[in-house]
Amino acid sequence: MTTVILSSLTTTQSTKTKKSKLNQLWSDVEKKRQRNQRYQAKLDDFYHYFKTSTEEQEQEVCFATEKWIHHLFSFIPRKTIKGAQREALYDWIQEELAILEANPFNTVNTTELRDTFTEALMADSSNQPETDSITDEELGHFREEMSMMLGHDLDLSDEELLEMVKEPQKFHDYLQELIAEKMEDEHSEGEDDIDWGADDFFSEGNGQANVDSSHNESSKAFFSDKQITKLYRQLAKQLHPDREMDEVKKSEKSILMQQLSQTKKEKDVIALLLMAQQYLPNHEMVMDKDMIERLQATLKEKIRQLNIEHQELQYGNDLKSVIWQKFGGGSKAAREKELRQYRDTLLRETKALFEKCQEIKTVKQLQLHLKDRANASRFEAQLLRMDPSELFGFDDDWF
Structure with a gap:
């Protein structure tokens, strides 16, 4: 059983297999999040240009x-x-x-x-x-x-x-x-509808739906873990706008509290941990074998979701994606x-x-x-x- 602080969760290197795997998964999550953010920004910019x-x-x-x-x-x-x-x-x-x-x-x-x-x-x-x-x-x-x-x-x-x-x-x-x-x-x-453009987008067919359900249930259960619940409460206390006197910072914290509430609504453990790394970097968590395995499973689920999100950005039928697909190829x-x-x-x-x-x-x-x-x-x-x-x-x- 190991106690780690959140700021080192994604960067600590170890010769232990499970810890190394955990670090790699965190790295993959961050890379794919940044990839999706860049792609979304590209869609937003081109859509604004198209409208103009x-x-x-x-x-x-x-x-x-x-x-x-x-x-x-x-x-x-x-x-x-x-x-x-x-x-x-x-x-x-x-x-x-x-x-x-x-x-x-x-x-x-x-x-x-x-x-x-x-x-x-x-x-x-x-x-x-x-x-x-x-x-x-x-x-x-x-x-x-x-x-x-x-x-x-x-x-x-x-x-x-x-x-x-x-x-x-x-x-x-x-x-x-x-x-x-x-x-x-x-x-x-x-x-509500997403047209993936292919019936076999998920190669495992109906089996994939069962995997999705299993992952979602796993994530919800993990969000109810005592350590995660404690972390959520400390973040809520840290980010609550009523504790801030400065009006600018109060407005900023109102936005952050909305984001925190969304993580709770979606049972998104990874989003919660990422917020905690930024606003509670010295918070300690006990990383026993069970915690590490559950965190790895949740990180894998997050990576899968980010990949689906990227596919949706590329091939979705929302207006921004369609405009990019029709006019966004090639050079400027x-x-x-x-x-x-x-x-x-x-x-x-x-x-x-x-x-x-x-x-x-x-x-x-x-x-x-x-x-x-x-x-x-x-x-x-x-x-x-x-x-x-x-x-x-x-x-x-x-x-």
Whole structure:
């Protein structure tokens, strides 16, 4: 059994195998922490540069898209747009709305846009058959129109749908509920989901989850160790802002107390020890065999977590990582060239959207575009139904 002070925990060299292993693990933790901090700083800096140089052009595209969507809205009441062309119009509006909603720099109120879309559809007499004499076929057609608009099947019985046809406000309320649910789901996914981009990211498959659970339980148990509990209390006493008279230092300690509280919440023994090394360097701990083994296991877990964090920084689907993946490669000059080309593309898209608003003024002009879109959708549907041998002209002699 050995008593050590925290300041020497990561630096003391020993010929004992377990102590040397402990020193190496501490060193690996610190190296990987610094690596992740450098990578995060790189992402932060590039994201700030992207916003400064390119956000304005992103928002201009969004404003132009909003105007184009309103322009398409104006054609919904036109009764000469029928059948596949009307479906193509709805699909076009949905496509533009989805593009606008997906842009992280968008400042346009897309909820209001969707409300306007819904109101335009409800006001469209072609979507509102006479309710007193509506047939099953007409109700089915109305269901198809609404399903196409939403992008998925309506979860409504014929009786419920007929009631909403008779009372449009009920259908409007139903659509608002669907939109709210969709926004909530997307927000939840954005916070909680990590797309690693590969199903076999962890080579051990389901077994890795069991290892993770085991490590987490080990870390939680270690955090409850009497020595760790004592260390936490002494740190809390040392860093508590109420014990500080100087206002600047009081503010600094408030931040440190938040960090300390976070270590307790996450049961992060390593973060706690690192804070203690800085603010209680002379604190003594009894390092018996059991303590050393438990500390080694916790350090290994920390290294694993830091490696996962690094993978997430590199290949994650958060905005900063995605922007770096798309534009951050190569030299500084290459990155600037890539961003300059991207800004030029955004400017061209903005110009093209405003030009379409000016050029497509009549139903006849719009119908030419709707016909092309309807034909393209029909061709794609045919391709999906075709056998691959028919698509590529294979016959039995090829096999």
